[in-house]
Amino acid sequence: MSILVVGSVALDSIRTPFGEVEEILGGSATYFSVAASFFSPVRLVAVVGDDFPSEHVDFLRSRGVDTRGLRTVKGSTFRWRGYYTYDLNEAHTLETQLNVFEDFDPDIPEEYRDSEYVFLANIDPELQLKVLEQVRSPRLVVCDTMNFWIENKREALLETVSRVGWLLLNDAEARQLAGDPNLISAGRKLLGMGPERVIVKKGEHGVIMLAEEVFFSLPAYPLETVFDPTGAGDSFGGGLLGSLSRFPEPGEEEIRKAVVYGSVVASFAVEDFSCRRLRTLTSEEIERRYCDFSAITCF
Amino acid sequence: MSILVVGSVALDSIRTPFGEVEEILGGSATYFSVAASFFSPVRLVAVVGDDFPSEHVDFLRSRGVDTRGLRTVKGSTFRWRGYYTYDLNEAHTLETQLNVFEDFDPDIPEEYRDSEYVFLANIDPELQLKVLEQVRSPRLVVCDTMNFWIENKREALLETVSRVGWLLLNDAEARQLAGDPNLISAGRKLLGMGPERVIVKKGEHGVIMLAEEVFFSLPAYPLETVFDPTGAGDSFGGGLLGSLSRFPEPGEEEIRKAVVYGSVVASFAVEDFSCRRLRTLTSEEIERRYCDFSAITCF
Numbered sequence: 001m002s003i004l005v006v007g008s009v010a011l012d013s014i015r016t017p018f019g020e021v022e023e024i025l026g027g028s029a030t031y032f033s034v035a036a037s038f039f040s041p042v043r044l045v046a047v048v049g050d051d052f053p054s055e056h057v058d059f060l061r062s063r064g065v066d067t068r069g070l071r072t073v074k075g076s077t078f079r080w081r082g083y084y085t086y087d088l089n090e091a092h093t094l095e096t097q098l099n100v101f102e103d104f105d106p107d108i109p110e111e112y113r114d115s116e117y118v119f120l121a122n123i124d125p126e127l128q129l130k131v132l133e134q135v136r137s138p139r140l141v142v143c144d145t146m147n148f149w150i151e152n153k154r155e156a157l158l159e160t161v162s163r164v165g166w167l168l169l170n171d172a173e174a175r176q177l178a179g180d181p182n183l184i185s186a187g188r189k190l191l192g193m194g195p196e197r198v199i200v201k202k203g204e205h206g207v208i209m210l211a212e213e214v215f216f217s218l219p220a221y222p223l224e225t226v227f228d229p230t231g232a233g234d235s236f237g238g239g240l241l242g243s244l245s246r247f248p249e250p251g252e253e254e255i256r257k258a259v260v261y262g263s264v265v266a267s268f269a270v271e272d273f274s275c276r277r278l279r280t281l282t283s284e285e286i287e288r289r290y291c292d293f294s295a296i297t298c299f
Numbered sequence: 300m301s302i303l304v305v306g307s308v309a310l311d312s313i314r315t316p317f318g319e320v321e322e323i324l325g326g327s328a329t330y331f332s333v334a335a336s337f338f339s340p341v342r343l344v345a346v347v348g349d350d351f352p353s354e355h356v357d358f359l360r361s362r363g364v365d366t367r368g369l370r371t372v373k374g375s376t377f378r379w380r381g382y383y384t385y386d387l388n389e390a391h392t393l394e395t396q397l398n399v400f401e402d403f404d405p406d407i408p409e410e411y412r413d414s415e416y417v418f419l420a421n422i423d424p425e426l427q428l429k430v431l432e433q434v435r436s437p438r439l440v441v442c443d444t445m446n447f448w449i450e451n452k453r454e455a456l457l458e459t460v461s462r463v464g465w466l467l468l469n470d471a472e473a474r475q476l477a478g479d480p481n482l483i484s485a486g487r488k489l490l491g492m493g494p495e496r497v498i499v500k501k502g503e504h505g506v507i508m509l510a511e512e513v514f515f516s517l518p519a520y521p522l523e524t525v526f527d528p529t530g531a532g533d534s535f536g537g538g539l540l541g542s543l544s545r546f547p548e549p550g551e552e553e554i555r556k557a558v559v560y561g562s563v564v565a566s567f568a569v570e571d572f573s574c575r576r577l578r579t580l581t582s583e584e585i586e587r588r589y590c591d592f593s594a595i596t597c598f
Contacts (some may be wrong), residue, residue, distance in 0.1 A: 086480035181385035185523040205504040217518035217595050224484040256598035296516050297596055299555035
């Protein structure tokens with residue numbers, strides 16, 4: 001099955017209690033693509049500047065990512081600088097340079113428009129809507145978002161949310177968008193906004209998934225060191241859609257398995273900066289940790 | 300199997316976003332006893348003043364709680380006044396009147412000293428040690444604690460922790476006692492302090508349990524309204540030890556089931572003030588919610 005992701009490819013400078021890095025490969029679409037690539041090829045739509053190191057593109061291609069939709073334009077690549085304290089649930093932004101990303105206008109290549117799975121990573125909801133207008137009857141569209149769009153582009157975001165199949169967001173965003181401090185009733189309110197399924201990422205506390213008559217809760221993998229949480233949510237999304245796309249007709253059981261695979265890949269992603277851990281990750285390691293999830297949660 | 304609990308019986312005045320009550324039945328030993336009583340009789344050791352309403356004692360007896368160890372002395376009963384905002388994870392104390400509880404010196408009745416399961420609810424660790432000196436070779440001792448003792452009676456608390464089988468505490472307490480912001484490595488450090496098992500209560504995020512080569516994680520039951528979280532942890536403890544005591548030789552599988560039963564009873568306890576919901580709770584409702592936990596977590 002074909003998967004399309006539209007989002008950011010960036011250069012991140014990050015400090016955590018465990019180390020510091022400058023201008024490493026980052027961005028929502030990057031993490032999603034690399035995570036999904038363990039299960040399925042991915043089609044990437046994003047923009048970078050002409051300063052973007054070609055080795056990063058080579059890496060994405062080596063993971064089976066179709067980069068024909070990755071446009072290179074004159075200027076500087078999107079850059080983010082931030083840090084985490086020991087409370088790794090919250091990213092502190094020091095600097096955001098949108099650069100070429102400021103004029104990003106997703107033009108979906110003709111050969112991508114029949115993609116069956118579409119992931120609208122965290123970008124301006126007006127751009128997410130533009131993507132929706134270009135794809136032809138996808139089987140499933142999943143969208144992510146962030147507090148900035150909830151505050152500043154609420155109307156467009158609600159329009160996007162009403163038109164996607166699944167909404168994926170973190171716990172603070174779910175509470176904010178629904179205007180409800182209780183996460184369970186917030187999730188129910190988000191379902192009322194249109195999507196048939198809502199998945200709430202809770203970081204170290206795992207993930208919950210809601211649909212009509214459905215509630216699923218999965219704890220996080222117990223990591224003694226979360227080295228860098230950047231990209232955890234997008235890696236989850238990649239593992240989720242990548243593994244889901246392997247099933248011909250996914251039902252509730254397969255969707256839950258996909259949530260576990262998403263959590264598995266995310267748990268590896270946070271073990272090092274950028275995609276470093278994902279570079280060496282093997283399918284055997286993924287399957288082993290999937291079994292660990294069974295052992296950790298069964299009763 | 301016989302269960303002994305030593306802790307507080309109190310009169311609470313509580314305000315939550317959903318209502319307000321004055322001088323209702325509360326206290327760690329109260330919640331534990333009532334919760335455990337769904338599975339097993341309980342022996343209660345605590346102290347109240349001569350102002351303590353006899354109807355509360357009648358209620359405890361009606362639940363099969365042995366109140367011969369509940370001493371009534373001249374003076375006022377322990378009172379706590381507090382409130383919760385929408386962040387129901389944190390209790391805000393307005394007033395604590397220790398009253399007769401200030402001179403509480405647990406004298407375990409001779410007929411209680413052969414108890415097989417002992418729950419040292421959150422009291423001064425020096426008193427917890429006194430209880431340990433009085434009981435004869437219990438099968439399992441579980442102790443709870445709180446931030447106040449971690450800060451002010453650390454030495455005595457470490458002595459208690461080194462001498463109990465299981466340590467039960469909440470996430471903030473686990474981080475504080477271990478001096479580690481990561482809950483998983485904090486749990487491992489707590490194991491290093493002596494207990495063979497550590498159970499960390501995470502409120503709306505469920506519970507994790509650690510032992511050598513063992514990790515178990517259970518999400519919380521998805522409640523759209525947490526009416527009053529007071530007593531949730533002690534209700535969990537009561538459901539845990541009560542259900543555990545029904546198994547003749549509990550192993551890992553039975554312990555996990557007991558954690559689920561603890562979570563089930565706690566999830567009911569928070570649906571109303573005081574023990575109100577537990578007064579009407581039936582075994583059928585408990586079993587139904589136990590099955591819900593399976594459905595919510597299985598993949």
